[in-house]
Amino acid sequence: MIEQMTLRQIPDEVGRRLRMNAKKAGRSINRAAIGLLEEALGIRPRNVKRRDLSRFSGQWSREECRTFERNVRVFEQLDPEVWPK
Numbered sequence: 001m002i003e004q005m006t007l008r009q010i011p012d013e014v015g016r017r018l019r020m021n022a023k024k025a026g027r028s029i030n031r032a033a034i035g036l037l038e039e040a041l042g043i044r045p046r047n048v049k050r051r052d053l054s055r056f057s058g059q060w061s062r063e064e065c066r067t068f069e070r071n072v073r074v075f076e077q078l079d080p081e082v083w084p085k
Contacts, residue, residue: 010018022032038044060068 018029018032018036021036022029025032025035027035035044039046
């Protein structure tokens with residue numbers, strides 16, 4: 001483990017956001033910086049809140065996908081009585 005590391009010429013906005021991140025998480029700037037480095041380097045997955053239904057969904061097999069596409073093809077056709085040229 002590297003005991004200590006010094007970063008120089010940290011841009012003002014980076015320092016400001018790092019302080020805000022640390023304060024919001026209730027931890028030290030050092031801990032916040034290490035956490036962000038771990039996420040950026042892929043050592044620890046990001047704690048991303050998803051706003052979709054992906055955790056409830058599954059995945060179709062190729063055959064299920066082909067069947068679905070075949071069955072919805074009818075919706076791509078226009079009714080000439082409703083949409084005359």
